[in-house]
Structure formats: C-alpha cells, structure tokens
Amino acid sequence: MVDQHADITLDHSFDGIQEYDNRLPNWWLFTLYGAVVFSVGYWLFYHTFGVGFTQDEAYDHEVEIAAQQQLQREMGKEVTDDSLILMTKVQAQVDAGAKIFQQKCVQCHGPQGGGDIGPNLTDDFWLHGPGPLQVYNTVMNGVLDKGMQAWKDQLGPVRVRQVVSYVLTRKGLNVPGKAPQGKPTAEWEKAAAAANPTPPADAKAPTDANAPKSGG
Ligand code: HEC
Incomplete structure (x- = not known):
C-alpha cells in the first residue's frame, strides 16, 4: 500500500530522536475497539445477568458436582466422618x-x-x-433419658445424614441461645487422639528398597 500523505513530524526531539504523528494502524484500532465491545458483552454475561459462571463459581460448581458423585458412591457404604463432611459440601x-x-x-x-430445651448446636461445647x-x-440413637429421641426410625439413615450435615455447617456460628453444655471441642479432640494414636511416620509401609525379596 502506498502511503498517500506525507509523514508529519512532531516538533520535539529526544536525544535527537524525532517522532512521527502517524495515524494508528487499522489492525491496532480494530483490536482496541474489539476489546471495548467484548468487555461490554463480557460484563453483561458474567456480572449483570449472571448467565455464565465466573471462575470462582465454576470452581465451586465443579467441587459440588464432584462431591455429589463421590457421595453417590458412598451412600450405600458405611457412614464415616469423611462421608459426612463430604455431604456438607x-x-x-x-x-x-x-x-x-x-x-x-x-x-x-x-x-x-x-438451643432451647436441647443444647446449643452452634457453640464450641458438646455433650456427646x-x-x-x-x-x-x-x-440416630438419641439420648433417651435426657429427652433427645432416637431419629433413626422416624427419619431413616439418609435423612439423618442430611440433617447432620446441616448441623455440621452450623458448628461454630455461636448463635446466641442456651449456655454452653458439655466439653469444649479441643478436649473431645484430645480424647479422640488419645484413643486412636496416629502411627509414627516411620511405621509406614515398607518401600520397595527394603521390602523382603521374593523368590530368587
Ligand atoms: C424434644 C426435644 C428435642 C428434639 C425435637 C430434638 N432434640 Fe436434640 N437434644 C435434645 C436434648 C434435651 C439434648 C441433650 C441430651 C443430653 O443432655 O445428653 C439433645 C442433644 C442433641 C445433640 C447432641 C448435642 C451435644 O452437645 O452433643 C444433637 C447433635 C442433637 N440433639 C441434634 C438434634 C437433631 C438433628 C434433631 C432433629 C432431627 C433434634 N436434636 C431434635 C432435645 C431434642
């Protein structure tokens, strides 16, 4: 392409270097205006109307789907601390x-x-x-002589899991209500750790290097 107009030089010079006052190239302007138009669409799509997931939402969504799938695999199995924690997600x-x-x-x-008749479930103190x-x-089993019924028959294990997962999400919210009853969480954890000591690190499964040789 032949340039139709003469180059215009700006009337300043830095260390003898002068600058042209040329029109910006079309391809450059195109990317600029394109980005401006795109940003409007982007803003409406993700933020104003919330049609698309932002990165954080997409992440949370995937975590939830993964937790749900994992939960389905575990539903038929024994209830564990992990399966209940999974459910809270x-x-x-x-x-x-x-x-x-x-x-x-x-x-x-x-x-x-x-709490009211029953204890506060959102504080840091637990009776059981x-x-x-x-x-x-x-x-599931209740505390019959203290007025807490066993829910396993009325709700069944699946609904008990659901309500327990909800109770677990309320932990530590410290809703004002009944005064603390029972022992603080830290003491329960200490007792649990004493009952199930974690094996020392060197008691792990033998590595290949020192595994007994087979045959030979
Ligand atoms: C009729 C009253 C009543 C109802 C209804 C009731 N609870 Fe309770 N709950 C109690 C009482 C009283 C205790 C305290 C038992 C004790 O002193 O050992 C308790 C204790 C508990 C605890 C143990 C708290 C701790 O500190 O260890 C949990 C968890 C609990 N209830 C959950 C539930 C859930 C979930 C439901 C509904 C499915 C429910 N309760 C329904 C009265 C009730």
Whole structure:
C-alpha cells in the first residue's frame, strides 16, 4: 500500500530522536475497539445477568458436582466422618437437612440451632462429641433419658445424614441461645487422639528398597 500523505513530524526531539504523528494502524484500532465491545458483552454475561459462571463459581460448581458423585458412591457404604463432611459440601443435601431441621428439631434446638430445651448446636461445647460421626450417632440413637429421641426410625439413615450435615455447617456460628453444655471441642479432640494414636511416620509401609525379596 502506498502511503498517500506525507509523514508529519512532531516538533520535539529526544536525544535527537524525532517522532512521527502517524495515524494508528487499522489492525491496532480494530483490536482496541474489539476489546471495548467484548468487555461490554463480557460484563453483561458474567456480572449483570449472571448467565455464565465466573471462575470462582465454576470452581465451586465443579467441587459440588464432584462431591455429589463421590457421595453417590458412598451412600450405600458405611457412614464415616469423611462421608459426612463430604455431604456438607453438597448444597442440595445441606438444604434438605435444613428443611428437616426446621420440621423436627427447632422446637428443642431453636430455629437457628442456638438451643432451647436441647443444647446449643452452634457453640464450641458438646455433650456427646463434635465429630461428624459422634453427631450422627447422637441423632440416630438419641439420648433417651435426657429427652433427645432416637431419629433413626422416624427419619431413616439418609435423612439423618442430611440433617447432620446441616448441623455440621452450623458448628461454630455461636448463635446466641442456651449456655454452653458439655466439653469444649479441643478436649473431645484430645480424647479422640488419645484413643486412636496416629502411627509414627516411620511405621509406614515398607518401600520397595527394603521390602523382603521374593523368590530368587
Ligand atoms: C424434644 C426435644 C428435642 C428434639 C425435637 C430434638 N432434640 Fe436434640 N437434644 C435434645 C436434648 C434435651 C439434648 C441433650 C441430651 C443430653 O443432655 O445428653 C439433645 C442433644 C442433641 C445433640 C447432641 C448435642 C451435644 O452437645 O452433643 C444433637 C447433635 C442433637 N440433639 C441434634 C438434634 C437433631 C438433628 C434433631 C432433629 C432431627 C433434634 N436434636 C431434635 C432435645 C431434642
């Protein structure tokens, strides 16, 4: 392409270097205006209308799907601390648990879990243990002589898991309500650690190097 107009030189010079006052190239302007137009669309799509997932939302969404799939594999199996913690990450399960809590538990534990007839479930003190499995067992089997019924027949194990997952999400929220009862979490954890000492690091499975030789 032949340049039609003469080069115009700006009337300053830096160390003898002069600058042209040329029009910006079209390809450059195109990327600039393109980016401006794109940003408007981007903003509307992700932020104003929330049609698309932002990175954080996409991440949370994937974590939830993975937790849900994992949960489905574990549902038929034994309940463990891990399976209950996993459940707290699946919003649909926690929501189902919240509904059960509102129907069956609020009359004694208060609408926010702050306690009334029953203890505060959101403080750091526990009568029967803060561990997921401990909470699960308390709800399943109840504390009959203290007015907490066993829920395993009325709710069944799946709904008990849901309501327990909800209770676990309320832990530590310290909703004002009933004064603390029982032992603080730290003491429960100490007792649990004493009951199940973790094996020392050198008691791990032998590596290939010092594994007994087979045959030969
Ligand atoms: C009729 C009243 C009542 C209802 C309804 C009730 N609870 Fe309780 N709950 C209690 C009482 C009382 C205790 C304390 C037992 C004790 O003193 O050992 C308790 C204890 C607990 C604990 C143990 C707390 C700790 O400190 O270790 C959990 C967890 C719990 N309830 C969950 C639930 C859930 C979940 C529901 C609903 C499915 C529910 N409760 C319904 C009265 C109730």
